[in-house]
Amino acid sequence: MKxxxxxxxxxxxxxxxxxxxxxxxxxxxxxxxKLGTAxxxxxxxxxxxxxxxxxxxxxxxxxxxxxxxxxxxIVFILVIAALVQMVEIVMKKYLKPLYNALGIYLPLITTNCxxxxxxxxxxxxxxxxxxxxxGFGHAMMNSFAAGAGFMLAMVxxxxxxxxxxxxxxxxxxxxxxxxLVAASIVSLSFLGFTGLVEGLGLLG
Amino acid sequence: MNKKDIGSIxxxxxxxxxxxxxxxxxxxxxxSVTDPTIKANELAEANAAKSAVLGAAESFEDIAxxxxxxxxxxxxxxxxxAGYVFPSSASGYGGKIEIMTGFxxxxxxxxxxxxxxxxxxxxxxxxxxPSFLERFVSTSGELTVIKNRxxxxxxxxxxxxxxxxxxxxxxxxxxxxxxxxEVTQGEGDQ
Amino acid sequence: xxxxxxxxxGHEFAKGxxxxxxxxxxxxxxxxxxxxxxxxxNGVGMGIAATIVxxxxxxxISALRKVIPSKARIPAYIVIIASFVTMxxxxxxxxVPALDQSLGVFLPLIVVNCIILxxxxxxxxxxxxxxxxxxxxxxxIGFTAALFCMGTVRELLGSGTFLSGIDTMIGSFVxxxxxSGFDFTEAIGKIxxxxxxxxxxxxxxxxxxxxxxxxxxxxxxxxxxxxxALAGCEGCPHAxxxxxxxxxxxxxx
Numbered sequence: 001m002k003x004x005x006x007x008x009x010x011x012x013x014x015x016x017x018x019x020x021x022x023x024x025x026x027x028x029x030x031x032x033x034k035l036g037t038a039x040x041x042x043x044x045x046x047x048x049x050x051x052x053x054x055x056x057x058x059x060x061x062x063x064x065x066x067x068x069x070x071x072x073x074i075v076f077i078l079v080i081a082a083l084v085q086m087v088e089i090v091m092k093k094y095l096k097p098l099y100n101a102l103g104i105y106l107p108l109i110t111t112n113c114x115x116x117x118x119x120x121x122x123x124x125x126x127x128x129x130x131x132x133x134x135g136f137g138h139a140m141m142n143s144f145a146a147g148a149g150f151m152l153a154m155v156x157x158x159x160x161x162x163x164x165x166x167x168x169x170x171x172x173x174x175x176x177x178x179x180l181v182a183a184s185i186v187s188l189s190f191l192g193f194t195g196l197v198e199g200l201g202l203l204g
Numbered sequence: 205m206n207k208k209d210i211g212s213i214x215x216x217x218x219x220x221x222x223x224x225x226x227x228x229x230x231x232x233x234x235x236s237v238t239d240p241t242i243k244a245n246e247l248a249e250a251n252a253a254k255s256a257v258l259g260a261a262e263s264f265e266d267i268a269x270x271x272x273x274x275x276x277x278x279x280x281x282x283x284x285x286a287g288y289v290f291p292s293s294a295s296g297y298g299g300k301i302e303i304m305t306g307f308x309x310x311x312x313x314x315x316x317x318x319x320x321x322x323x324x325x326x327x328x329x330x331x332x333x334p335s336f337l338e339r340f341v342s343t344s345g346e347l348t349v350i351k352n353r354x355x356x357x358x359x360x361x362x363x364x365x366x367x368x369x370x371x372x373x374x375x376x377x378x379x380x381x382x383x384x385x386e387v388t389q390g391e392g393d394q
Numbered sequence: 395x396x397x398x399x400x401x402x403x404g405h406e407f408a409k410g411x412x413x414x415x416x417x418x419x420x421x422x423x424x425x426x427x428x429x430x431x432x433x434x435x436n437g438v439g440m441g442i443a444a445t446i447v448x449x450x451x452x453x454x455i456s457a458l459r460k461v462i463p464s465k466a467r468i469p470a471y472i473v474i475i476a477s478f479v480t481m482x483x484x485x486x487x488x489x490v491p492a493l494d495q496s497l498g499v500f501l502p503l504i505v506v507n508c509i510i511l512x513x514x515x516x517x518x519x520x521x522x523x524x525x526x527x528x529x530x531x532x533x534x535i536g537f538t539a540a541l542f543c544m545g546t547v548r549e550l551l552g553s554g555t556f557l558s559g560i561d562t563m564i565g566s567f568v569x570x571x572x573x574s575g576f577d578f579t580e581a582i583g584k585i586x587x588x589x590x591x592x593x594x595x596x597x598x599x600x601x602x603x604x605x606x607x608x609x610x611x612x613x614x615x616x617x618x619x620x621x622x623a624l625a626g627c628e629g630c631p632h633a634x635x636x637x638x639x640x641x642x643x644x645x646x647x
Contacts, residue, residue, distance in 0.1 A: 020596045022429035026508065029424065070235045070484065071228060073502045074476040081472060113425050113506040120499050128300050131293075172612050173604075176421065180604030188597040194297065195368050216463045223462070223470050227477035234481045241488035249491070320495065327591050365591065 003132045004141050006202035011145025013193040017114055018153040019186060023146075024114030028153060029179060031105075033161055038154040044105035046147030049118050051087065052080045053143040056119045057136055076119055084109070118146045157186055249319070250304075254278070257306030257315035260286040269383055278306070287314060288387060292379035296321070296372040297328050303373070305340075305380035311388070316340045316377060328369030336363055336370075340377055347374045347381075403528045410532030413619075417540035418610045422508040426500050427541060428599040432552070435559045435575070437545030438538055439493040440500065443482050445534025448510050450478045452518040452530035459519050471514045472505070479504045492562035509537060540606075547602050552593030554579040 015021060018028045024045070031041045056076050063069055088106045091099040109115055122139040129138070160182050169178045254264050254276055261278025269275050269290075276289040287308040293300050299322040306314040316337045323329045330336060340347070345358040349371050355361040362370035416422045423444075430440040454474050455462075462470045483501050487494045494501060504510065513533055518526040549555055558575035579589060592598045614620070 022425050022596060022599070023503075025424040025428060029421075070239075070480060071231065073480050073483070073505055074227065074231065074473065077472055077476050077505050078469070081469060113503050116506050117499055117503055120502055124499070172608050172615075175611070177604040177608035177611065180600050180607065184597045184600035184604065187595075187600055188592075191595065191597065212463070212465075216466045219461060219463055220466050220470060220473075223458075223473050227473050231477050231480050234484055238484040238488040242484070242491075245488065245491050322498065324591070324595060327594075 002202055003129075003138065006197050007138060007141045008145045008148075009197050009200070009202060011142060012149040012152055013190065014196050016149040016153055016190055017118070017146045018150055019183075019190045021117070023117040024112055024150055027109070027112060027114075028150075028157065029176070029183070032154050032157045035155065035158045035162075038158040039151070040101060041105045041109075042147065042151030042154045044102040045109055045112065045114060045150050046144065047102060048080075048084060048087075048106070048109055048112075048115055049143040049147045050140060051083060052076075052115055052119050053122055053139050055079055055083055057122060057139050060123050072120070072123065077116055080115055080119070114146070114150060118143050121146075153186070157183065160186060253304040253317040253319055254289045254306075256317050257304050258287045258289050258308075259314070260308070261289075262286075264289065267387060270386060273383065275383055275387060285309060288384055290380040290383040291319070292376045292383070294372040294375040294379065296323050296331075297366075297368045301331070301369070301372050301376060303376045303380070305377055307380075307384045310344070311381075311384060312342050312344050313340050313377070313381075316373075323366070323369050328363070328366040330363050330366060331369050331373055336373075340373075345381075346378055349374050403525065406525055406528045407532040410529065410534070410536040411539060412536070414533075415536040415540060415610075416509045416512075416533050417537055418607060419614070420509075420512075421607075422512055423537060424603075426503065426507060427537075427544060428596070428603060429500055430497060431541050431544035431548055431599065431602075432594045433549040433555075433559060434542060434545035434557050435563050436493075436496050437541035439490070439563060440497055441534070441538025441541045443486060443493075443497070443501065444504050444507060444510070444537055445531070447475065447478045447482055447504050448513060448534045448537075449527055449530035451475045451510060452513060452526040453523055454478075455514045455518040456521060456523045456526035462519075467515075467519065468511075471511060471519075475510055475514065476505045489566070490563055492559070496559075509533060543606060544599075544602055547606070548593045548598060550578075551590050552595075552598060553591075554582055554589035 011017065017023045018025065027041055027045075032038045056079055059075060059079060060069075060072065063071060063075065084106055088099075088103060091103060091106075122142055125134050125139070125142060128134070132138070161179065164178060164182055167178075173181070251264075255261065258278045260280060262281045263279050264276040265279065267275045267277055267288075273291065275291070278286045278289060280286045287306055289304055289306045291302065291304050293302040295301070301321045301323070302319040304317045304319060306316075308314050318332050318337075321329065321332060323331060339355070339360050343358055343360075347358050347360050349362050349367065350356075350359045351362045351367065353361075360370065360374050410416065414420060417424070417427050426440055426444070431437040451471075451474050455471055458470075458474075479502060482504070483494070486497075486501060513530060517529045521529070546556070549558065555578065556576040558577065561570055561572075561574040564570070582588070590598075593602065
């Protein structure tokens with residue numbers, strides 16, 4: 001149980017996917033202007049991450065069993081792409097409200113590096129955290145934490161950017177440069193969480 | 205669905221299938237070529253680390269430890285036990301830090317080497333520097349981390365602004381010492 | 395792109411390096427740029443790995459452009475790119491294990507580097523083989539150059555070194571005569587300074603990227619070119635797949 005909490009704290013705060021692992025920067029910079037879109041996008045990312053992990057984790061066991069571990073990257077990206085397409089079709093037909101909320105973001109995140117990143121890292125974690133018996137449940141938790149961290153970063157950054165809109169920025173810094181510098185300061189603030197997992201004694 | 209549709213679906217499916225087949229064939233070929241080198245690299249790295257932490261040994265023999273880890277007994281050219289090498293790990297700031305620790309027969313640490321580390325460059329990654337690794341050499345007991353003062357016996361001065369990394373390193377070295385105690389005390393009982 | 399035009403190889407090559415630099419002008423591939431530019435050697439290693447994948451996938455996709463059905467275009471491209479990434483990953487593991495260690499998850503993640511799928515869609519799928527190869531080379535060099543700039547600033551300010559770790563990367567191929575990068579930490583230590591570690595931390599990555607982009611924007615402005623901006627849906631290789639997003643939600647320029 002402690003390890004589950006540790007994974008959550010790491011994914012959301014100390015090793016935030018966006019702000020300290022640099023995964024999913026494109027949507028972070030691109031879709032964070034409005035709070036509503038930021039939340040919608042993040043919800044879709046959490047959803048796809050969980051789905052992708054649920055699909056790729058057992059698949060990896062199968063690949064390993066046949067000594068085909070080296071096909072990991074190819075198989076994962078194809079499975080994610082196909083899965084997202086299928087989910088979109090199914091959702092559109094049977095889960096209209098959910099589709100209306102998340103549907104538009106789904107194609108965008110098929111090849112979002114955060115999604116492929118989290119499934120690959122989950123596989124790496126099996127050996128990394130072997131002492132804690134990293135398994136399927138942990139992989140799902142890790143994916144959820146990564147997605148939740150993404151959401152937190154997006155929501156905070158959407159707030160920062162709304163302030164930037166009205167700020168008087170020097171001409172040469174306007175646009176992306178000041179956005180990146182703002183991201184830098186947000187990332188800096190997350191440094192404050194350093195050592196939290198250790199301090200709480202979550203990784204015994 | 206008319207014939208034309210089926211034809212185009214078939215064509216799409218077949219060409220995709222062919223691309224996948226060729227691609228996995230080529231990847232499998234490259235894998236068969238590179239795999240031995242990758243394995244050899246990993247082995248060479250592990251061996252290099254073993255000799256680096258226990259210079260007195262010429263060859264190494266595996267010993268199984270109670271938790272499933274494999275330790276190594278270093279033998280001199282004459283076949284006398286020169287010391288022990290144990291792999292261990294602990295979580296640092298950026299992930300797991302894996303190290304090899306060498307002990308002489310008296311239990312003094314002869315060297316510490318980092319096998320894999322993913323800490324922040326300029327901070328935690330400084331743990332790789334010999335100046336830090338040397339702080340462990342010749343210690344003989346359970347170690348603790350201290351800051352901002354001279355290190356006494358069985359104390360390790362933490363790296364500047366990298367306490368987590370330092371703690372992880374000390375934890376890993378202590379783990380290796382636990383292995384050492386397990387092996388040597390086990391022998392004493394016999 | 396429909397009209398027949400004469401291909402100038404020089405133009406295709408040069409555009410990727412400056413005018414359409416993938417990182418600083420088109421704002422593609424930001425994740426690897428920020429993550430791997432903590433040191434020059436890391437950044438350039440990433441750049442070279444991505445360049446190899448880019449050239450190979452451009453060539454193959456261009457050669458197969460008449461065979462791949464347009465409906466199955468994207469999955470076909472993804473398979474081709476992923477295969478090359480896997481091969482590069484295995485070669486790096488076998489011959490430059492130090493690079494594999496320092497790039498970590500970003501090596502397999504070259505698959506989803508927008509630059510590569512973007513070039514496949516925008517160029518290689520429509521142009522002949524040689525032009526695609528040249529385009530890939532130019533874009534790859536542009537990517538590597540941007541990483542080199544980022545890496546230089548971050549390594550010099552953040553670690554006080556330059557080219558550190560070069561011996562572990564190419565030491566087995568080239569005789570460096572014991573050279574393992576410049577280390578200025580002692581020199582600046584004498585005047586009571588230490589490196590600004592912030593610059594190798596993630597926060598420093600965003601900061602340096604922002605400043606570098608401001609400088610490039612200023613240069614572009616002098617030449618009367620528009621600022622770099624997130625290309626929004628136009629730069630996104632999946633624009634074709636998401637009609638709805640384009641209209642309301644995606645933030646175009």
